Every structure is written in structure tokens, then in C-alpha cells.
Amino acid sequence: MALSPDGYTCFVEVKTRESDAFGLPAEAVTREKQRRYRGIANFYCMTKKRELPVRFDVAAIFEGGLEYFENAFI
Numbered sequence: 001m002a003l004s005p006d007g008y009t010c011f012v013e014v015k016t017r018e019s020d021a022f023g024l025p026a027e028a029v030t031r032e033k034q035r036r037y038r039g040i041a042n043f044y045c046m047t048k049k050r051e052l053p054v055r056f057d058v059a060a061i062f063e064g065g066l067e068y069f070e071n072a073f074i
Contacts, residue, residue, distance in 0.1 A: 008055040011041055013072075016061040025060035026069060034073045 004010050013033070015025035022028075034056070041054045058072040 004055065007053060009041075009044070009052045010055045010057050011037055012057045012059055013037065014059045014061070020062070025062050026058050026067065026072070029058050029072065 013029050015028050017023075017025045017028075037056055041056070045052050045054070055071055056073050058069045060067045060069070
């Protein structure tokens, strides 16, 4: 989790793969995982006792490269 320059609290899932045998890294962020991350964000906001603007990003590392997806899901 990090605070972006535009004021969003960013929850970042980092995925890595050594090969594409099981798909690309970003493809591993399934709907079920997205649901869990939204729950984590809700819990975090509850602990802060206020609504916060949140964003869900995905960092995909593959073959030494990095792809970063802002607003990867809602």
C-alpha cells in the first residue's frame, strides 16, 4: 500500500513469473483475489475511521521487465 501523488491510497499486487507457462503475471489477479483486495481496502478504511480514495494497481514482473497497471480493477 502507498499514497499516490494524486492523493489515492494505492493497494498494489505484485506478481512475478519466470515463464509464461501458467500465463502472464497480471492474469493471476483473478476476480476472487480482486474481491479479497476490496475487502482489505474496506477494512483499512474502517481502521482509519474515514473514507479514503483508493486505487488498485498491479505490478507485473516478467523476464526482468516491469509492467505497471494503474487502476487495474475497481
